[in-house]
Amino acid sequence: MTRSPSPRLPTVTDVATAAGVSRQTVSNVLNAPDVVKPDTRGRVERAIADLGYRPHASARRLRTRKSSTIGIRLDPVTNGISGAVLDRFLHAVTEQADARGYRILLYTAAGPEDEIAQLRRLLDGADVDGFILTSTFFDDPRTEWLIAAGCEFVTFGRPWGLDDRGDPRHRWVDVDGRHGVASVTRDLLDRGATNVAFLGWPAESGAGNDRRRGWREALTERGRLGPDEIEALSLSVEDSVSLGADSVRALLASGVAVDAVVCASDTLALGASTVLGRGVPVVGYDDTPVAAALGLSSVQQPLEEVASAALSLLLDDSEPRQRLLRPRPVWR
Incomplete structure (x- = not known):
């Protein structure tokens, strides 16, 4: 004998649709009914009764700790x-x-x-x-x-x-990636670097843009490079060791001098370091176990x-x- 499937239990969405209100309003009726107008609250309560909805755990607020x-x-x-x-x-x-x-x-x-x-x-x-x-x-x-x-x-x-x-x-x-990258960029400048490149992600990355902004601000405030010189040191690739290496290799082949590289991730830093070796400082971001094992400097998130x-x-x-x-x- 084939069993018929158990009927689907009604959800908050079902109640909201039946009452013609939002899920938020249903949640308010279940958890803070005093903030809901009486006529609206009545519609929601009738929908709950008609559907046989049981507001068990799906209606619990976090701080009730149910x-x-x-x-x-x-x-x-x-x-x-x-x-x-x-x-x-x-x-x-x-x-x-x-x-x-x-x-x-x-x-x-x-x-x-x-x-x-x-x-x-x-x-x-x-x-x-x-x-x-x-x-x-x-x-x-x-x-x-x-x-x-x-x-x-x-x-x-x-x-x-x-x-x-x-x-x-x-x-x-x-x-605050902006602050972290600006800080290491300033440190590199204080140590004698001038042409500090940034190897980051494409423009659609919020975190990547934030980190690049810190690098750009640090270089701009020192005033050693003009806007075009700074732009020439700005690289964008997807987060890949091989793409990071290719980007740095292409920058060097173009004749741009590089004293140090700050990267948006340890992945990119590893790629840059395979091209530059130990002679040019490379700083990553995230302080991953790989960075620690390979001796790469990095920015550590708390x-x-x-x-x-x-x-x-x-x-x-x-x-x-x-x-x-x-x-x-x-x-x-």
Whole structure:
């Protein structure tokens, strides 16, 4: 005898559609009914009753600590060097969450839209109470979706392209790459370098643009090079050892003198170092185990502090709601 499939349980989205309101309004009726107008609240309550929706864990707010579970996407491995940074962050946030009595649930996604589908599934299935998003980018649709869904979240990385200072809906913690790269560039200039090149990513990268800006500002403020000379030292490639090496090799072949190279990642720094050898200083970014093993100088992100700040913003709703932490140079 063939069993008929079990009927699908109604979700918050179903209630919102039936009542003609947003998911946020349904969430407010479930968690803070006093803020909803009586007639709207009545429509939502009738839809809940008609559908037989049970607001169990999917309607819990994070600070009620009913499930004590936080979701984080496990990023795909793009290479074995810079990918180690998020691994270290996950380890730090998992340890610190455990000390607070919370669990970390990892999920995967092929892209932003797929991740939104995963977020919806995890919320409707009552698997998590809130999220820590990583790898933010320009026009990131994930944050706006979570805001509309009334879900608690914090991002590791700024919502690039948005002027969100003071916006309570956007809680984020990030590392000031601009300051970190400017600092090592100034150090190289103080050590006698003049033509300090920057090897970074294409223009669509928010973090990459921020790091390049720090390099450019440091060179400009010293006044030793003109705008055209600085531009000639600015390189852009995808995050690849071989592409980084090819870009530096092409720069040298063009006749441009190079005293040092600052890179947007340890991956690119490794590529540059294979061309320049030990005679020209090369500084990476992220201070990965590969950089340490090969003796490459790098900029270290304070990942323990990032994890602590992210959890504090998410669990304690602490102020300020946006945290920009400073990295530190590691010279080798």
